[in-house]
Amino acid sequence: xxxxxxxxxxxxxxxxxxxxxxxxxxxxxxxxxxxxxxxxxxxxxxxxxxxxxxxxxxxxxxxxxxxxxxxxxxxxxxxxxxxxxxxxxxxxxxxxxxxxxxxxxxxxxxxxxxxxxxxxxxxxxxxxxxxxxxxxxxxxxxxxxxxxxxxxxxxxxxxxxxxxxxxxxxxxxxxx
Amino acid sequence: xxxxxxxxxxxxxxxxxxxxxxxxxxxxxxxxxxxxxxxxxxxxxxxxxxxxxxxxxxxxxxxxxxxxxxxxxxxxxxxxxxxxxxxxxxxxxxxxxxxxxxxxxxxxxxxxxxxxxxxxxxxxxxxxxxxxxxxxxxxxxxxxxxxxxxxxxxxxxxxxxxxxxxxxxxxxxxxxxxxxxxxxxxxxxxxxxxxxxxxxx
Numbered sequence: 001x002x003x004x005x006x007x008x009x010x011x012x013x014x015x016x017x018x019x020x021x022x023x024x025x026x027x028x029x030x031x032x033x034x035x036x037x038x039x040x041x042x043x044x045x046x047x048x049x050x051x052x053x054x055x056x057x058x059x060x061x062x063x064x065x066x067x068x069x070x071x072x073x074x075x076x077x078x079x080x081x082x083x084x085x086x087x088x089x090x091x092x093x094x095x096x097x098x099x100x101x102x103x104x105x106x107x108x109x110x111x112x113x114x115x116x117x118x119x120x121x122x123x124x125x126x127x128x129x130x131x132x133x134x135x136x137x138x139x140x141x142x143x144x145x146x147x148x149x150x151x152x153x154x155x156x157x158x159x160x161x162x163x164x165x166x167x168x169x170x171x172x173x174x175x176x
Numbered sequence: 177x178x179x180x181x182x183x184x185x186x187x188x189x190x191x192x193x194x195x196x197x198x199x200x201x202x203x204x205x206x207x208x209x210x211x212x213x214x215x216x217x218x219x220x221x222x223x224x225x226x227x228x229x230x231x232x233x234x235x236x237x238x239x240x241x242x243x244x245x246x247x248x249x250x251x252x253x254x255x256x257x258x259x260x261x262x263x264x265x266x267x268x269x270x271x272x273x274x275x276x277x278x279x280x281x282x283x284x285x286x287x288x289x290x291x292x293x294x295x296x297x298x299x300x301x302x303x304x305x306x307x308x309x310x311x312x313x314x315x316x317x318x319x320x321x322x323x324x325x326x327x328x329x330x331x332x333x334x335x336x337x338x339x340x341x342x343x344x345x346x347x348x349x350x351x352x353x354x355x356x357x358x359x360x361x362x363x364x365x366x367x368x369x370x371x372x373x374x375x376x377x
Binding site for chain 2: 018041043044045046047049050051052053054055056057058059060061062063065079080082083084087088089090
C-alpha cells in the first residue's frame with residue numbers, strides 16, 4: 001500500500017471527513033486520494049490561513065478536518081495559530097509536506113523551512129516528523145487522537161524519507 | 177451605486193440583523209468593531225467573537241456552515257478585514273454553502289487604528305469584487321429598510337448571500353470580554369457541540 005493510502009486510512013479511522021488544502025507536488029497522491037473518495041469533502045483554499053479558519057469553524061460545528069500544505073504555507077499561518085487556535089484551544093491537525101531539506105533546489109524553500117519547527121515550538125504545538133511507513137500509522141493515529149482529545153493542535157511533517165521528496169526536485173538532482 | 181449609497185450605522189444595523197434571527201443562527205463576527213457591536217446587540221449563545229486572526233471571519237463561518245448544514249450562519253466582517261483576505265471570497269463562491277450569509281461593514285477606514293483610509297474609500301468596490309469572485313447574489317445595502325428586506329430570508333436554506341453596507345466611521349459600542357476559551361466554549365455549547373457534563377449545570 002502506498003504511503004498516501006496508509007495515511008488516508010488513518011484519517012478515516014479517526015472520522016476526519018473534511019480536508020482543506022493548498023496544493024503541493026508531494027501532497028498530490030494524498031489530494032488525488034481525497035478528491036476521488038466520497039468519504040471526504042475537500043476544499044482547496046487560496047491561502048493556508050484561510051484553511052485554518054475553515055478547520056476551526058468546522059471543528060466548533062462538530063466536524064473533524066485536517067489542513068494539508070507545504071512548508072512555505074505553514075510560514076503564512078503563525079498569526080492564525082497564535083491569535084485564534086492556540087488561545088481558543090481549537091485543535092488543528094496540520095499535514096505538512098517538508099520542503100527545504102534533503103535535496104532542495106530552491107533557496108527560498110531552504111530558508112523558510114528553517115522557521116517551521118521553531119515556530120511550532122514557540123507556540124507549544126506538538127510536531128512529529130514522519131519518516132517511514134512502519135511507524136507512520138501509529139504516530140499519525142495516536143497524534144490525531146491526542147489532538148482531538150486534548151484540544152491541542154499537532155503538526156505531522158511528511159519527510160522526504162517517507163514521500164520520496166518533490167518529484168520536480170528529484171529530476172533536478174540528477175543533473176546537479 | 178457605492179457613491180450614492182446612504183451612510184448607515186453598524187451598531188444599528190447589527191441590532192436589526194440580530195432581531196431577524198429566530199432559529200439559533202450562528203453569527204461569526206470579525207476582529208474589532210464587527211464583534212464589539214454584535215456583543216453590544218445582546219449576547220447570544222450562537223455568537224462567536226474573533227479576538228485576533230484578522231480576515232478569518234468568513235472562512236470560520238464557512239467551516240461552521242459546512243459542519244452544520246441545517247443551521248443558518250452569518251459572517252460579519254469589516255472592509256479592512258475582507259481586503260486582507262479577498263481570496264476567501266473565491267473559495268466561498270466556489271463552495272457556495274446555501275446556509276451562509278455574509279455582511280461586510282464598509283466604512284472606508286481602519287477605524288480602530290486611527291481612521292487610515294482603506295482601498296474601498298477609493299476605487300475598490302466590495303460588491304463588484306464579490307461578484308467577480310463568484311458570489312453572484314451580492315448587493316449594496318441602500319438603507320435600513322432595504323437591509324431588513326434583504327434579511328427576510330430563511331438563513332439556513334435560501335442560498336449564499338453577500339451584503340455590503342456603506343457605514344459611518346463610528347467606533348464599536350461595547351467591548352467584548354477578551355477570553356478566547358470562554359468565547360469558544362460558549363459558542364460550541366450554543367451549537368450543541370462539545371462535551372456535556374456536570375460542569376454545564
